[in-house]
Amino acid sequence: MTREVIRQHLPLFDEEGRSAATEDDIGRDRHYLPDFPEEDPYAAGHRTCAGCGPAIQYRWVLKAAGGDTVLAGPTGCMYVANSTYLCTPYTVPWAHTPIASGGSFTSGMAAGYEAMFRKGRHPGPYPNIIVMAGDGSAADIGLGSISGALYRNHDALFICYDNECYANTGIQTSPTTPYAGMTTFTPFGKAIPEAKKLPPKNLAKMMAEGHPHCYVATTTVGYPTDLMNKTRKGLNLQGAAFLHCYTPCQKGWVYQTSMTVELGRRVVEAGLFPVWEYDPEERRYHYFHPPVQRPVTDYLAMQGRFGHMLPEHVATTQRAANRNWEDIGMDVPAELREAEDPEPASTAVISSDTCLTAARCCTTCSPSGRGRPARDSRCSRRPTPCGWPTGRWPGAASRSSR
């Protein structure tokens, strides 16, 4: 006898329900979520770095999903730093998968549950089945298996936690590493002064365009309610869903650990990571229009991995951001248009309160971007007050100082 599969329905958090929220100094609402779940299926006690963006994302996704969840994690930081022998931070079932197999393993879990329901061997309800894969896995090594699972429409949520590098093996470049992002495999030098030449792979658009029957969305750790609601929407929907989440990596990007959530907002306000939702019923994209539009320097200057950039590289990044503003239907303010030209950009000033890398990074003596302390005695250069080593900040007028 075929039995009906009982499904969970997770209510959405009230996006507007910020009655007790206060505004910050530039008018953005601070995060306040009165009905934030107490439950913590990703408990304290893991070994990720302080300020780790993927760990924040894991926590919020699992809070949104709740206790009736099964989870898979392909190889990457969020496997290695979260599991030692007989010990994980999860209070829900979790399995490690090879880096290439997140999609196929999760397909198997979903098909297995369906079969157990059919045969009357599981009373239900259908659990929330989630895989959270790094960008190296989801956008590169395991892309095929996730695409296959989406195409077959298995009832599961496939998430890419995107820290824009292969972090676990030592901060190597991945397809989502941004243009000019310095990694151990894309150092800057005479031959390639911008460090990375290619633009990042547009993973989420690829997934939406290639699997138009699936719910696909982008989000960042800067918007907790958005992240948690998109998690719930993806889980409530019967069929496959894909979430692409921007998650800063403190170690690889070199920034102050307290700035992870701020970066998650600035990347959107700088036009470098559009936040949207693709509705498979309507077959349409719904774009989030941030209330603040910033120059890309407000974002780049927070991170040591961009410390080598010259004015022309900043201008190229601003051009890409401006195309994104146009794509999501927003006007490009005149000053952002002007910043597409590297000459005026050479006179631009990054104010000292903009640069939040502080004195932590000196990319001169550590081209890997993992910065030695600025007072390292082997380093002949000293960072400017804004934290960029002398002559390397985007406002530097010429190459002569390099």
Ligand SMILES: Cc1ncc(C[n+]2csc(CCOP(=O)(O)OP(=O)(O)O)c2C)c(N)n1
């Ligand atoms: C087939 C295969 N190739 C390479 C590796 C080595 N490896 C382990 S973790 C890792 C990095 C994964 O990067 P990502 O998926 O972005 O996760 P992150 O470490 O950034 O969290 C790599 C390359 C592997 N385990 N399997």
Ligand code: SF4
């Ligand atoms: S290296 Fe990056 S992704 Fe890995 S644990 Fe540290 S901050 Fe998190």
Ligand SMILES: [Mg+2]
């Ligand atoms: Mg990664």
